[in-house]
Amino acid sequence: MKKPKSIIYLLLLALSTIITNLVNAETVLPAPNGISYPVGLKNWRVLSSSYRTDNDTQRVILGNSIAINAARTNQTKPWPKGSILAKLVWKNTQHPKWDAAIVPGEFVHSEIMIKDAVQYKSTGGWGYARWQRETQQPYGKDSSFAQECFSCHSKVKGNDYVFTLPAKIP
Numbered sequence: 001m002k003k004p005k006s007i008i009y010l011l012l013l014a015l016s017t018i019i020t021n022l023v024n025a026e027t028v029l030p031a032p033n034g035i036s037y038p039v040g041l042k043n044w045r046v047l048s049s050s051y052r053t054d055n056d057t058q059r060v061i062l063g064n065s066i067a068i069n070a071a072r073t074n075q076t077k078p079w080p081k082g083s084i085l086a087k088l089v090w091k092n093t094q095h096p097k098w099d100a101a102i103v104p105g106e107f108v109h110s111e112i113m114i115k116d117a118v119q120y121k122s123t124g125g126w127g128y129a130r131w132q133r134e135t136q137q138p139y140g141k142d143s144s145f146a147q148e149c150f151s152c153h154s155k156v157k158g159n160d161y162v163f164t165l166p167a168k169i170p
């Protein structure tokens with residue numbers, strides 16, 4: 001009698017995961033170029049972090065499993081199709097119990113780059129999207145916003161348009 005019970009349990013678990021994913025996906029509207037907020041992004045692994053001195057913010061750069069595998073095996077020139085890089089940005093704030101510690105405060109935005117050399121050919125093979133503030137409002141009036149992203153990221157064309165150098169994890 002043990003087996004049927006554990007099968008039912010697994011089915012329920014799968015169902016609840018699917019429902020949770022659907023609910024998360026629906027609450028964030030897609031960007032004006034049709035790119036959706038990736039399901040499961042909050043569970044992605046870390047590629048690097050960065051800290052900006054000019055606008056007092058800090059970021060973590062995450063990757064989906066394709067991107068993480070590519071980074072860990074040094075196959076990022078170019079990044080493989082299906083790679084998604086995400087950047088989450090917070091205002092800097094002081095830790096309430098430790099003055100010297102600067103930690104994430106107010107949420108500023110999340111943004112992603114999706115690799116598909118054919119679909120996103122006009123923007124260097126990456127699809128761009130950004131969602132602003134805690135409410136995750138899609139950024140840009142229309143799909144032309146991606147030109148803004150592409151033009152600045154063109155500074156690192158030689159690194160497949162990616163600024164982040166995956167942090168060394170010994």
Ligand code: HEC
Pocket residue numbers: 049050059061085086087111112113128129130139145146148149150152153161162163164165
């Ligand atoms: C004025 C320059 C500039 C513009 C415009 C810009 N970025 Fe970036 N982006 C950067 C820099 C510099 C970094 C790396 C430093 C950091 O982490 O902030 C970066 C990092 C990223 C990363 C992490 C991967 C990487 O390349 O390092 C993503 C994802 C990203 N940007 C998405 C976007 C999207 C989406 C837009 C447009 C809505 C955009 N960026 C517009 C300069 C820019």
